[in-house]
Amino acid sequence: MSKAEELWERIRDVISTDQLVDGNELQSVEELVKTGRITSEDWRLALENTIFKEDNSG
Amino acid sequence: MANVVKLNRLSITGLRGVSQPLDIQFEKSMTLVYGENGTGKTSICDALDFLGNGECGSLGDISVGSGKHRFWPFIGQDIQDISVTLEAIDGSSWNATAIGNRVNVALTSSRAVPVVKVWRRKQLMDLILATPANRFQVIEPFIDISEIDRSETALRKLQANIEQALNQAAIRISESLATLEDQRRLAGVDLPEAVEWARQEIGKSVENVDTELAALTSVTGTIGILVETIGQVNELKAELEQNRENLTDVQHIFNQVQKRVNADNEETLDILESAQLFFHAHENMEACPLCESSENISGLPQRVEQKLSELSELSEAKATRDAAIAAHQQKEEQLKRINGRMEQQILGLKEELKQVEPFELSREILSELLDQDNGTAISDTTKLNTIIENIEQRKTGLSEQKGRRDSLQAALDQYDQNVESQTENNILKPKIDRLLEMHETERKRFVGEILSSIAGEVGRLYEEIHPGEGLNQIALQLDPRRRASLDIQSEFLNQPVPPGAYFSSSHLDSLGLCILIALAKLESPEDAILVLDDILGSIDEPHVDRLVQLLYTESQHFMHTLVTTHYHAWHHKIRRGQLRNANCQVIELRKWHEVNGVTTQNSGRPLLDILRANIHDNPSEIEPIAANAGHLLEQLGDFLVSHYECSVPKKVHGNTLNDYLDGLKSRFLKHLCVEIKRADDTYVEVQLEPLISELKDIYQVRNTSGAHYNELASHLPPADVLRFGELVVELGDALICAENGYPTRMKNGEYWATSGETRRLHPLHRP
Numbered sequence: 001m002s003k004a005e006e007l008w009e010r011i012r013d014v015i016s017t018d019q020l021v022d023g024n025e026l027q028s029v030e031e032l033v034k035t036g037r038i039t040s041e042d043w044r045l046a047l048e049n050t051i052f053k054e055d056n057s058g
Numbered sequence: 059m060a061n062v063v064k065l066n067r068l069s070i071t072g073l074r075g076v077s078q079p080l081d082i083q084f085e086k087s088m089t090l091v092y093g094e095n096g097t098g099k100t101s102i103c104d105a106l107d108f109l110g111n112g113e114c115g116s117l118g119d120i121s122v123g124s125g126k127h128r129f130w131p132f133i134g135q136d137i138q139d140i141s142v143t144l145e146a147i148d149g150s151s152w153n154a155t156a157i158g159n160r161v162n163v164a165l166t167s168s169r170a171v172p173v174v175k176v177w178r179r180k181q182l183m184d185l186i187l188a189t190p191a192n193r194f195q196v197i198e199p200f201i202d203i204s205e206i207d208r209s210e211t212a213l214r215k216l217q218a219n220i221e222q223a224l225n226q227a228a229i230r231i232s233e234s235l236a237t238l239e240d241q242r243r244l245a246g247v248d249l250p251e252a253v254e255w256a257r258q259e260i261g262k263s264v265e266n267v268d269t270e271l272a273a274l275t276s277v278t279g280t281i282g283i284l285v286e287t288i289g290q291v292n293e294l295k296a297e298l299e300q301n302r303e304n305l306t307d308v309q310h311i312f313n314q315v316q317k318r319v320n321a322d323n324e325e326t327l328d329i330l331e332s333a334q335l336f337f338h339a340h341e342n343m344e345a346c347p348l349c350e351s352s353e354n355i356s357g358l359p360q361r362v363e364q365k366l367s368e369l370s371e372l373s374e375a376k377a378t379r380d381a382a383i384a385a386h387q388q389k390e391e392q393l394k395r396i397n398g399r400m401e402q403q404i405l406g407l408k409e410e411l412k413q414v415e416p417f418e419l420s421r422e423i424l425s426e427l428l429d430q431d432n433g434t435a436i437s438d439t440t441k442l443n444t445i446i447e448n449i450e451q452r453k454t455g456l457s458e459q460k461g462r463r464d465s466l467q468a469a470l471d472q473y474d475q476n477v478e479s480q481t482e483n484n485i486l487k488p489k490i491d492r493l494l495e496m497h498e499t500e501r502k503r504f505v506g507e508i509l510s511s512i513a514g515e516v517g518r519l520y521e522e523i524h525p526g527e528g529l530n531q532i533a534l535q536l537d538p539r540r541r542a543s544l545d546i547q548s549e550f551l552n553q554p555v556p557p558g559a560y561f562s563s564s565h566l567d568s569l570g571l572c573i574l575i576a577l578a579k580l581e582s583p584e585d586a587i588l589v590l591d592d593i594l595g596s597i598d599e600p601h602v603d604r605l606v607q608l609l610y611t612e613s614q615h616f617m618h619t620l621v622t623t624h625y626h627a628w629h630h631k632i633r634r635g636q637l638r639n640a641n642c643q644v645i646e647l648r649k650w651h652e653v654n655g656v657t658t659q660n661s662g663r664p665l666l667d668i669l670r671a672n673i674h675d676n677p678s679e680i681e682p683i684a685a686n687a688g689h690l691l692e693q694l695g696d697f698l699v700s701h702y703e704c705s706v707p708k709k710v711h712g713n714t715l716n717d718y719l720d721g722l723k724s725r726f727l728k729h730l731c732v733e734i735k736r737a738d739d740t741y742v743e744v745q746l747e748p749l750i751s752e753l754k755d756i757y758q759v760r761n762t763s764g765a766h767y768n769e770l771a772s773h774l775p776p777a778d779v780l781r782f783g784e785l786v787v788e789l790g791d792a793l794i795c796a797e798n799g800y801p802t803r804m805k806n807g808e809y810w811a812t813s814g815e816t817r818r819l820h821p822l823h824r825p
Binding site for chain 2: 002003004006007008010011014015018020021033034035036038039040041042043044047048051
């Protein structure tokens, strides 16, 4: 496992514990982070989808 | 230690200083490339850099602009000629070639291209003495978390975007509110507040306005066409009037001509013209076509022609009159058609006018106008044009009303959109802030942990080189105030200090090297080739042996370690057997030649092996045997005398062989013995006293045959020289292990030993 992957696992766990980003969204983001192709819009979409889902459930 | 696949061979063609293909056969896991400056050491490092990293890092320090790849090939050779091939002992191989500024590596197996970690002296200096930011740049490739950096950059950009969007939304909302306020004030309304008022206004139906605008547009269009048609009618009527006058004139002219030429009537002219046409069509008639008599047929066509000629003026007058009549009739038909069209237009316009409810005045005037003689009597379009102008004014008023409403709608839409954006971003903002904070915190913690672990390893390695100096408390820290910034702290006299402030150049070099090795070991060193290009600069003599031993030990972690140096002592000590070379292959570079390029020579062979070869291969050549045996015996004597602190005279020009042998007293020699480890791990004991005693008896053969020209040498039996050589080889084999050098490590307080205890030297101290 590369250093980047090792660090991502830590970051992912913290985000997941904090429930900042929904699990499925985090998985989508993970693929992009690991390939180094993540953009600000990807992060925004993940957050928006999480918040939208929260709104529906709430 | 992981299972490491070792390298077999490196082949270089056309790269940097390599003008002719260069093959380096790797024999051990560490290669020491020794050569003076400019012999091609860095070209070999560049070859590995080229294969592993797609670049020649040595060009990084030189100002050659962005097209560094132009300097990859040897001068005069093409970039396509470059080829670097690396082979491993398991059969894997990698071949690197270049196209443009891009390096392609072809694989022969599934084994990935080795990671090549190249350290050069400049990086070592940057690491120790540069600013924290530059220092971090040196270590950054070794803590490769670039994917996470990109993710953090994306988050930071998103945070900035949202902050910008919030600022912009606030500005737009303010602008929209100002516009709505203005509109409300213009409308002369005080309540309700502007946004609510705008919603009410926009809620009102605007369908009538649009319908009226469309109807008025249609009416003006139809009136415009009608005006045009009326214009055509008027024009035609004028032309008809003109034609009528013209007709009267040409009839009058015709009557006068008829009277003058005494023509009976115009029918006669018609008959003659018809006869002329007939005779043109029927030549050679034999009878009159009317009376069928042939009596007067002869010359009849000519007579008709003559009569017509006489009546030509009348004929022309008649043609003119007939043309005028035809033109007049045509105009009358045209007028009739246009009048019909105009009637249709008027009927259509009357229908359209029924749709124009609010525009009563013009509608009434127009209806009245159109009803006069069913509209066809209109010949003056002034009123119609005035009505068009009135309608256009009405349309302008309606359009302005619509524009104000559209403007109101746009301002309200902008207000709503920005309030929505503001609301959404206000929800997103704290979550992104939190996400970025987590990202940063974890990244800093992670890198901090790595640096901390490196620091521990650096301390351990540093202690190996400088044991007991108390300078092994190394701390590597990220500067919390800055991104990508590295602090190095050490302790000096129990005070934390930056190493550059108090360490000697030699200590800084060692520290830098320890950090580089610790960094290189961070990630899968078994798949990595460590290249240390001329990093040994100012390491002083007492520490160099330990540093070299450290490199030998640490090289075992890597797929391969290649060290270049122009530091002669290292090379020399290996030859003398003072440094173990179990895992180190020495390659010496010859002086670089513009045709031959970089060439190697095998000069790392220990003197003991050379002497053994002298005796075995050329026993009759006694001079080199005597010389090399004497040289080696001096080394062995120096080792024993120094190691056991035997008394020898201090001489200005150095000690002689006699001094060393004399210093090894008989009562001491009786205790000297070496245990030599055999292949089955048992030991055989060799007493040194008989060897050294015999050498004391015959060592003079060195001075006779191996030092200077001496007449006595011709009287010396070659067998004596050979014996001298054999005794030295025997003593050398006892004291020097080919793999591990001299026994210099104290073991168990009982004896001195080499690494792996391949030699055990007794006693521990001189009795």
